[in-house]
Amino acid sequence: MLVSAVGFTAIAADLSGRTDVLVLARDVPAGQALTARDLRSVKVAAEGGVVPVADTAKVLGMQARVPLVAGSLLSERQVGEAADFPPVGWSQVPVAVEAGGSPPDLTQGKRVAVVAGPGGSTSSSAAGADDPEAAGPAPVLGTVTGMQAPESTGGVRVVTVLVETSAARRAAAMEHPRIVVISAKGREAL
Secondary structure (H helix, E strand, O other), X not given: OHHHHHHHHHHHHHHOOOEEEEEEOOOXXXXXXXXXXXXXXXXXXXXXXXXXXXXXXXXXXXEEOOOEOOOOEOEHHHEEOOOOOOOOOEEEEEEEEOOOOOXXXXXXXXXXXXXXXXXXXXXXXOOOOOOHHHHOOOOEEEEEEEEEOOOOOOOOEEEEEEEEHHHHHXXXXXXXXXXXXXOOOOOOOO
């Protein structure tokens, strides 16, 4: 009976077309070499492009070409000899966000706007009523690529945001920045 059960399980797995492939066990920043702790295996129905468990040795020690997110299947194109991130025309900006300045459930890959918080500005001149900067600097749109937990309860949380290089200086100069999650469907009027 035990032999029948094992045989049936093997046949069912074979018929389902499922293969053991590699999935990310945790987030891996671009440029970091993959280790065995970064990977785990899952059985999925995959046609190609993902790394089978049998090729684990081929990817260990390779660098993540882009930021890799925990829970995603590992693609052959995501690893290589060097990082290809950030792409040309884009920059990663670390934003120091005070307690309450970002949603508690913020995750990598979220589309966000970096906005100046209360009293925050990038303008050093006195702003007049007709000055667009009087309302504060324009928001900077981007995508979250990483986060660090605060060192203490209520402390500053560093959120790394991928933004167009032309807006990087504005995002980095904001005082008391806040992170606002925006819809993935498009740009909202901010």
